[in-house]
Amino acid sequence: MDIKEIYNILKLAFEEGIGEPVTDKPVDPYMIIDAKNINAVCLFLRDEERLQFDYLNCLSGVDYDKDNLAVVYHLSSFALNHKLVLKTVVPKTDPNVPTVSDVWAAADWHEREAYDLIGVIFENHPDLRRILCPEDWEGHSLRKDYKVPEFYNGMKVPY
Amino acid sequence: MGILNKLDTHIEQFESGNIIITSADKLLNWGRLSSMWQMFFGLACCAIEMMATSASHYDLDRFGIIPRPSPRHIDIILISGTVTLKMATRIKRLWEQMPEPKYCLSMGSCANCGGPYWEHGYHVLKGVDRIIPVDVYVPGCPPRPEALLEGLLKLQEKIRNQSLARKTN
Numbered sequence: 469m470d471i472k473e474i475y476n477i478l479k480l481a482f483e484e485g486i487g488e489p490v491t492d493k494p495v496d497p498y499m500i501i502d503a504k505n506i507n508a509v510c511l512f513l514r515d516e517e518r519l520q521f522d523y524l525n526c527l528s529g530v531d532y533d534k535d536n537l538a539v540v541y542h543l544s545s546f547a548l549n550h551k552l553v554l555k556t557v558v559p560k561t562d563p564n565v566p567t568v569s570d571v572w573a574a575a576d577w578h579e580r581e582a583y584d585l586i587g588v589i590f591e592n593h594p595d596l597r598r599i600l601c602p603e604d605w606e607g608h609s610l611r612k613d614y615k616v617p618e619f620y621n622g623m624k625v626p627y
Numbered sequence: 628m629g630i631l632n633k634l635d636t637h638i639e640q641f642e643s644g645n646i647i648i649t650s651a652d653k654l655l656n657w658g659r660l661s662s663m664w665q666m667f668f669g670l671a672c673c674a675i676e677m678m679a680t681s682a683s684h685y686d687l688d689r690f691g692i693i694p695r696p697s698p699r700h701i702d703i704i705l706i707s708g709t710v711t712l713k714m715a716t717r718i719k720r721l722w723e724q725m726p727e728p729k730y731c732l733s734m735g736s737c738a739n740c741g742g743p744y745w746e747h748g749y750h751v752l753k754g755v756d757r758i759i760p761v762d763v764y765v766p767g768c769p770p771r772p773e774a775l776l777e778g779l780l781k782l783q784e785k786i787r788n789q790s791l792a793r794k795t796n
Contacts, residue, residue: 601750602713609749616749620712627745627753 469498469550474519481512498540498553506539506556507566513543513552514571519545524572529582531612537563537588558588567593585610652790659728660786661715663703666721667694671708674771675737680772688780698724703782706761708769709737710745710752722759730786732778733761736768743768 471489472495478486478499485502501509513521525542532538536557544551556565563613569576579590580599587608590596598605604621607614619626641647656662665687669677681687681694684740689771698721710718735743741753753762762785765778 602716615751621716623712623715623752623757625712625749625753627741 469518469548471499471552474513474552477500477516477518478509478512481516482509485509494544496551496553498555500555500557503556503558503565505569506541506554507571507573509554510541510543510568512572518548520545521552522546522576524568524574525551527568527575527578529586529588529610531586531610532557535559535561537586539565539582539588541568563588564591565589566591569593584608587611629740645685656787656789656790659702660783662693663690663730663782664695664700665692666698666701666704667696668704668721669707670710671712671735671737672688673707673738676769676772677705677707678774680775685772685776687779690783692779699726701725701729701730703730704759705732705734705775706738706755707734709742710755710758711750712752713750715752715758718755719758725760730762730782731755731759732763732765732766732782733769734767734775734778736766737765739766740770 471491471526475486475489480503485505487500489497489499491497498557510521513519521543523544523546524612526540527542528540530538530540536559538555538557541556542551543554558565565588565618567575567579569579569590570592576594577599579588579593580595580597582588583590583593583596584598584600585608597603601609619625669675679685680694687693692703702725704718704722704725706718722729733739737744737751738755741748741751744751745753752758763778763782765774767774770778
């Protein structure tokens with residue numbers, strides 16, 4: 469099933485918050501979903517008979533542009549052998565996205581990584597701690613405007 | 628006799644063959660350099676070379692270098708790879724738990740100076756000598772087992788020349 473058909477099914481099921489498919493970019497076609505809808509949309513994609521997205525390939529945090537962060541969801545279906553990319557874009561001032569770790573358990577650690585390195589805050593996540601950096605690390609290190617600290621716990625960081 | 632060959636200088640043997648006289652320094656150093664027990668501990672790709680060095684082909688055992696699981700048993704710590712800032716805190720603690728006399732061998736570019744992470748590695752300590760004293764540096768990325776062996780032999784030389792009055796010279 470291609471992204472247009474999936475879009476039509478979603479459009480019928482959800483009144484708003486489903487963006488038009490973007491197909492003219494040199495990347496996998498994607499849809500932008502409103503952050504407040506993302507959990508419900510993902511649950512629908514997983515459980516709907518015609519879609520059966522039973523597998524979350526990857527969940528990535530992105531420093532999207534000057535004012536926004538994004539979360540990118542790569543989904544696929546083993547049952548029906550089709551795939552889909554979703555994005556959700558949130559402002560840096562309020563980077564809250566509902567978790568999908570209750571839909572696909574694989575999202576748990578992916579969301580912790582996106583939180584650790586980019587600073588997206590996943591609402592209702594069961595255990596939103598840093599996963600790579602030390603617990604007392606300051607800032608989110610893959611943000612474009614991240615500045616390397618001069619010292620960490622008394623250890624000089626720059627060369 | 629193996630022990631006599633190792634102690635070589637400053638040694639006297641009586642005719643009966645049962646008594647030898649040597650200096651305390653020589654005897655202690657011989658004991659220390661012949662049983663440098665190593666921390667059971669690896670960090671990155673250098674650890675793979677370290678394991679290869681321990682395995683049968685290069686056989687670290689023949690120098691008396693045996694990996695041990697507790698810092699309380701340890702004479703030498705091989706820093707075999709990238710020291711992240713998160714790990715650096717743990718390495719410092721392990722070092723402080725090791726009993727004297729203790730030695731440190733820094734293996735590979737990352738542990739020596741940060742290696743490929745020297746500029747953009749916000750999470751990497753640029754050289755393990757910023758937190759603990761290093762006795763021998765082995766360059767390479769990663770060093771081959773022969774290079775690691777050479778480093779360990781250099782450390783043996785260092786131990787052979789130390790005296791009770793001072794740790795190293």
